[in-house]
Amino acid sequence: MESNSPKVTVVVPTYNERENLPKLVDLLAGIGVENLHVLIVDDNSPDGTGDVADELAASAPIPVDVLHRTEKDGLGRAYVAGILRALDRGADVVVQMDADLSHPASVIPRMVETLATTDAAVVIGSRYVPGGAVAGEWGWHRKALSAWANFYVNAILRLRVKDATAGFKAWHAATLRKIDVASIRSNGYAFQVEMNHRTVKNGMRIVEVPIKFEERAEGASKMSLAVQLESALMPWKLLFGRRLG
Numbered sequence: 590m591e592s593n594s595p596k597v598t599v600v601v602p603t604y605n606e607r608e609n610l611p612k613l614v615d616l617l618a619g620i621g622v623e624n625l626h627v628l629i630v631d632d633n634s635p636d637g638t639g640d641v642a643d644e645l646a647a648s649a650p651i652p653v654d655v656l657h658r659t660e661k662d663g664l665g666r667a668y669v670a671g672i673l674r675a676l677d678r679g680a681d682v683v684v685q686m687d688a689d690l691s692h693p694a695s696v697i698p699r700m701v702e703t704l705a706t707t708d709a710a711v712v713i714g715s716r717y718v719p720g721g722a723v724a725g726e727w728g729w730h731r732k733a734l735s736a737w738a739n740f741y742v743n744a745i746l747r748l749r750v751k752d753a754t755a756g757f758k759a760w761h762a763a764t765l766r767k768i769d770v771a772s773i774r775s776n777g778y779a780f781q782v783e784m785n786h787r788t789v790k791n792g793m794r795i796v797e798v799p800i801k802f803e804e805r806a807e808g809a810s811k812m813s814l815a816v817q818l819e820s821a822l823m824p825w826k827l828l829f830g831r832r833l834g
């Protein structure tokens with residue numbers, strides 16, 4: 590039977606997340622959001638995450654779909670592919686979320702509610718608004734990098750967002766269509782910044798709700814030097830409206 594509730598699709602990019610993915614789907618099944626769907630976008634993970642995703646699609650208590658891609662192509666590309674598929678399949682709200690359990694699934698109901706009851710075009714699960722936090726031990730290097738990245742992009746692009754690089758967000762489908770997600774090219778942290786920049790440039794509002802961010806317990810971050818370099822250049826590229834390649 591068709592549900593009257595908005596269709597909420599959680600898009601989860603995965604690369605080597607076989608330990609984390611079943612736990613994440615389990616958590617999502619328990620948050621009590623009606624008409625919740627999960628779309629896993631796997632880039633042919635060598636650890637077999639794609640097979641784990643297929644098993645979840647067959648057995649999970651909530652609808653799980655899998656988009657298999659042939660090779661590792663970056664987080665941004667995976668999100669673009671996943672978001673376009675979610676929109677194609679009628680999502681009203683699209684949630685972006687990491688697979689590594691660093692983003693608290695329990696906050697999704699509040700994010701969806703905030704979208705429904707305010708003029709927010711997108712709601713960010715934010716570490717840096719009052720009530721937000723980073724749990725566990727982040728080394729000084731990671732803290733400094735995150736603080737610097739936020740100061741840097743806000744200074745250049747005037748986004749006025751406390752957690753501009755956050756990867757946990759709930760979008761109205763209409764916002765994603767308006768910002769033309771298909772044309773977004775940046776791939777690492779810069780992907781999040783470019784999405785925010787397009788939202789603000791189109792005169793739409795970003796709202797942040799606090800989250801407690803957990804450091805991943807299993808697997809490793811895929812952040813590379815190339816991702817950091819892209820993030821350093823991207824705000825200038827956006828400011829001057831040009832592509833740097």
Ligand SMILES: Nc1nc2c(ncn2[C@@H]2O[C@H](COP(=O)(O)OP(=O)(O)O[C@H]3O[C@H](CO)[C@@H](O)[C@H](O)[C@@H]3O)[C@@H](O)[C@H]2O)c(=O)[nH]1
Binds near residue numbers: 662756781811
């Ligand atoms: N399909 C696919 N998934 C990927 C790829 N690279 C990373 N992922 C997936 O994307 C999610 C985040 O990847 P991490 O490598 O754990 O990201 P991070 O460096 O910890 O960065 C996080 O924090 C940043 C700062 O807040 C965010 O900007 C970023 O989006 C992410 O949330 C994980 O689910 C990971 O498996 C890829 O090339 N392809």
